[in-house]
Amino acid sequence: MALYVKKFGGSSVATPEKMLNIANRVLRDRKPGDKIVIVVSAMGDTTDDLLDLASQVSSVNHGREMDMLLATGEQMSIALMAMTFKKLGVPAISLTGPQAGIIAGGAYGKATIDDVKPDRVLRELEEGKIVIVAGFQGLMPNGDVATLGRGGSDATAVALAGAMHADMCEIFTDVDGIYSADPRHVKGCVKMKEITNTEMLEMARLGAGVMQPRSVELGMKYHIPIHVRSTFTDEEGTIIREVCTMDGKNEAVRGVAQDAHAARIAVLGLRNIPGVAYMVFSALAEDNITVDMIVQSVRNSNDDKTDIIFTIEDTDLPDAKRVLEQMRDEGKLEEVIYDDDTAKVSVVGAGMLGTPGVAARMFGALGRAGVNIDIVSTSEISISCLILRKDLDKAVQAIHDEFFPAAKAE
Amino acid sequence: MALYVKKFGGSSVATPEKMLNIANRVLRDRKPGDKIVIVVSAMGDTTDDLLDLASQVSSVNHGREMDMLLATGEQMSIALMAMTFKKLGVPAISLTGPQAGIIAGGAYGKATIDDVKPDRVLRELEEGKIVIVAGFQGLMPNGDVATLGRGGSDATAVALAGAMHADMCEIFTDVDGIYSADPRHVKGCVKMKEITNTEMLEMARLGAGVMQPRSVELGMKYHIPIHVRSTFTDEEGTIIREVCTMDGKNEAVRGVAQDAHAARIAVLGLRNIPGVAYMVFSALAEDNITVDMIVQSVRNSNDDKTDIIFTIEDTDLPDAKRVLEQMRDEGKLEEVIYDDDTAKVSVVGAGMLGTPGVAARMFGALGRAGVNIDIVSTSEISISCLILRKDLDKAVQAIHDEFFPAAKAE
Numbered sequence: 001m002a003l004y005v006k007k008f009g010g011s012s013v014a015t016p017e018k019m020l021n022i023a024n025r026v027l028r029d030r031k032p033g034d035k036i037v038i039v040v041s042a043m044g045d046t047t048d049d050l051l052d053l054a055s056q057v058s059s060v061n062h063g064r065e066m067d068m069l070l071a072t073g074e075q076m077s078i079a080l081m082a083m084t085f086k087k088l089g090v091p092a093i094s095l096t097g098p099q100a101g102i103i104a105g106g107a108y109g110k111a112t113i114d115d116v117k118p119d120r121v122l123r124e125l126e127e128g129k130i131v132i133v134a135g136f137q138g139l140m141p142n143g144d145v146a147t148l149g150r151g152g153s154d155a156t157a158v159a160l161a162g163a164m165h166a167d168m169c170e171i172f173t174d175v176d177g178i179y180s181a182d183p184r185h186v187k188g189c190v191k192m193k194e195i196t197n198t199e200m201l202e203m204a205r206l207g208a209g210v211m212q213p214r215s216v217e218l219g220m221k222y223h224i225p226i227h228v229r230s231t232f233t234d235e236e237g238t239i240i241r242e243v244c245t246m247d248g249k250n251e252a253v254r255g256v257a258q259d260a261h262a263a264r265i266a267v268l269g270l271r272n273i274p275g276v277a278y279m280v281f282s283a284l285a286e287d288n289i290t291v292d293m294i295v296q297s298v299r300n301s302n303d304d305k306t307d308i309i310f311t312i313e314d315t316d317l318p319d320a321k322r323v324l325e326q327m328r329d330e331g332k333l334e335e336v337i338y339d340d341d342t343a344k345v346s347v348v349g350a351g352m353l354g355t356p357g358v359a360a361r362m363f364g365a366l367g368r369a370g371v372n373i374d375i376v377s378t379s380e381i382s383i384s385c386l387i388l389r390k391d392l393d394k395a396v397q398a399i400h401d402e403f404f405p406a407a408k409a410e
Numbered sequence: 411m412a413l414y415v416k417k418f419g420g421s422s423v424a425t426p427e428k429m430l431n432i433a434n435r436v437l438r439d440r441k442p443g444d445k446i447v448i449v450v451s452a453m454g455d456t457t458d459d460l461l462d463l464a465s466q467v468s469s470v471n472h473g474r475e476m477d478m479l480l481a482t483g484e485q486m487s488i489a490l491m492a493m494t495f496k497k498l499g500v501p502a503i504s505l506t507g508p509q510a511g512i513i514a515g516g517a518y519g520k521a522t523i524d525d526v527k528p529d530r531v532l533r534e535l536e537e538g539k540i541v542i543v544a545g546f547q548g549l550m551p552n553g554d555v556a557t558l559g560r561g562g563s564d565a566t567a568v569a570l571a572g573a574m575h576a577d578m579c580e581i582f583t584d585v586d587g588i589y590s591a592d593p594r595h596v597k598g599c600v601k602m603k604e605i606t607n608t609e610m611l612e613m614a615r616l617g618a619g620v621m622q623p624r625s626v627e628l629g630m631k632y633h634i635p636i637h638v639r640s641t642f643t644d645e646e647g648t649i650i651r652e653v654c655t656m657d658g659k660n661e662a663v664r665g666v667a668q669d670a671h672a673a674r675i676a677v678l679g680l681r682n683i684p685g686v687a688y689m690v691f692s693a694l695a696e697d698n699i700t701v702d703m704i705v706q707s708v709r710n711s712n713d714d715k716t717d718i719i720f721t722i723e724d725t726d727l728p729d730a731k732r733v734l735e736q737m738r739d740e741g742k743l744e745e746v747i748y749d750d751d752t753a754k755v756s757v758v759g760a761g762m763l764g765t766p767g768v769a770a771r772m773f774g775a776l777g778r779a780g781v782n783i784d785i786v787s788t789s790e791i792s793i794s795c796l797i798l799r800k801d802l803d804k805a806v807q808a809i810h811d812e813f814f815p816a817a818k819a820e
Contacts, residue, residue: 014446014464016466016467019467020467050486053486053490054489054490054493056426057426057429057490057493057494057497058493058494058496058497060497062489062493062496064503065489065490065492065493065496065504066489066493067487067502067504068485068488068489068492068504069485069490069493071485072482072485072486072489074476075479075481075485076460076463076479078462078478079472079475079476079478079479080463080467080475080479081468082475083464083468083472083475083479084467086470086475086615087468087470088469089465091475093475094475095476096478098553099553105807114647120553135469143509143530146511160750213646226505251657296781312441386567
């Protein structure tokens with residue numbers, strides 16, 4: 001007997017027929033006494049259709065009213081999903097995010113889950129029902145519904161699982177697990193049976209797209225294992241948990257992440273005095289520009305000028321240009337050079353700290369592949385290199401071949 | 411300065427463009443300081459589309475889950491309507507039925523409004539916002555949303571107006587008021603400026619379709635005048651209120667109602683003993699069959715048998731047949747004769763009581779038109795005749811011509 005929270009995304013519930021497939025699968029997997037909570041997203045293109053309707057009204061950001069509109073998408077899904085179970089003769093009930101006790105805070109359109117009060121969910125489970133909860137939405141303190149932003153349905157599932165001390169949160173998606181690299185770009189990828197929360201977070205931060213970081217963080221916070229697996233096959237996927245128990249726990253490198261959207265900025269001729277880095281980065285932070293890798297270099301000991309090179313998301317480049325060019329015009333720096341043809345490749349692994357030579361092996365693989373390294377940055381569990389974007393696929397493949405030679409040979 | 415509740419039906423809000431028209435009209439009519447609450451239905455065919463989706467899942471009656479599904483229709487409307495006002499630079503906020511304090515009871519799919527707690531609506535009005543409320547839905551004691559059934563959005567508007575002591579509840583619809591008869595069937599109909607609640611209720615009960623009886627009853631209960639008017643013109647419509655102040659208050663007959671769906675049943679050869687009528691009608695009531703006109707006739711004083719003739723809605727005929735034929739098989743009555751080719755024509759007017767000869771004029775008009783009268787029944791403010799369905803249009807026109815001769819001459 002166990003308590004499971006299972007989340008199905010929009011493509012998994014796009015039609016009544018697909019809902020029936022899901023219901024049959026859930027019932028087939030259920031063991032006697034199991035309690036099941038299902039979190040669903042809006043059906044297929046529903047959210048896009050609603051956004052389109054709103055855009056016919058006006059193009060401004062509608063905040064609260066947009067959330068009122070978008071919340072109907074998940075509400076439709078849960079009602080139809082509950083009907084599907086009832087048609088199969090299985091007691092089921094649908095609950096909106098607010099009814100399920102998902103307490104939200106922050107801004108409309110990208111609210112955070114501040115608390116979960118799962119009383120009603122637990123009561124309905126006690127009565128033997130399968131409980132269907134609307135993902136992506138929560139109750140604001142003023143009684144309004146708010147949407148949780150990108151990856152919000154995953155967050156709903158993990159937070160509910162945490163608040164109810166579920167045995168497992170299963171995220172059913174269109175990929176069948178977490179791989180050692182992105183299978184769309186790299187040959188010979190290995191599906192991991194397990195990965196730690198911190199490794200998964202680092203992978204997500206460095207560009208791996210399967211899970212949003214905040215859902216992984218919620219899993220950490222609530223000590224809930226998250227099983228990422230395919231909607232369309234019965235195969236086991238990847239379990240994200242605090243400590244790996246099986247394969248890979250002794251491997252230095254667990255995965256190779258890539259991010260094609262890194263832009264490189266070189267700020268030249270800054271006065272080399274304390275606080276100069278603060279001056280640059282606080283100005284960027286004020287414009288909500290997140291800075292990633294940073295290198296500061298002193299030209300030589302007699303020079304009173306310094307250079308700073310850093311990376312940002314390429315979508316922030318226009319804003320960064322505006323901020324930095326104003327500083328240049330004010331005489332605070334001499335020159336700014338922008339490159340948006342750069343990319344970042346990283347290796348991630350919690351075992352890296354205790355394993356000498358990981359960086360050397362990474363640099364060696366890149367060198368043999370003829371890839372030039374521009375900037376290097378490291379964390380406790382990762383090493384990242386900035387390279388030219390045109391070299392990205394070659395670089396990721398070379399690094400992956402270095403650390404996963406068995407997969408290469410297959 | 412006044413407080414208005416304005417209700418717009420599904421065809422009035424079918425597209426973003428139509429919503430813009432409504433918003434512009436509301437703003438044009440608004441005087442400084444006016445407070446406006448707008449109740450809307452689901453856009454155009456949305457409800458039918460949702461019902462169709464549900465029917466793809468299963469054909470059973472889904473109760474709670476169907477209400478969860480259908481409630482999204484109005485929620486979409488209110489969000490888009492609020493965006494429309496905001497686009498025009500006017501503060502507005504959308505509220506679901508539960509958020510607006512519509513407290514529901516009874517059964518899912520046809521819930522009643524048991525109470526209204528308009529605190530939040532009043533607070534938002536105080537802040538200068540136009541408040542958009544989802545019609546057709548309310549909050550059940552267990553925290554669920556329920557739909558109010560046919561005419562539910564009208565009921566939401568009237569109940570809200572009542573709870574907030576609004577100056578007027580305006581029902582915008584595709585007809586421009588209440589007429590002395592159904593303009594689709596009768597020539598020379600007169601639009602009434604006013605009609606009393608009791609007259610309107612009687613008209614609705616006897617077949618006039620513009621307003622559902624329960625909304626009129628809510629208007630009576632809360633002493634709220636209801637202005638029925640057209641979405642598409644600026645013309646005044648008809649005000650339903652407790653006491654008429656203007657035209658028509660001295661007229662004996664205010665309107666002619668027609669009901670083509672009356673079926674006639676003659677139950678012959680019942681034992682003429684006390685309780686025999688109870689036996690027949692309680693059996694029908696148990697099957698939720700509503701009986702309308704009733705005539706009981708004793709054959710002659712020496713006969714111990716009696717006959718009862720009554721009418722029901724023709725849609726209830728199969729159920730009634732089943733009930734009565736079982737009683738016949740049990741020997742409780744001798745014979746049952748069914749006629750589903752009958753119809754009912756009625757005159758309604760609160761002044762009828764003090765005006766002798768109304769019935770005579772009605773019977774005279776029917777006689778001159780060559781229409782045979784089968785059954786007659788009367789209430790304090792109405793007289794109804796059962797006739798053959800094929801005579802219905804002729805009968806209504808003749809009676810209307812008799813009581814509204816000026817309109818005929820026009």
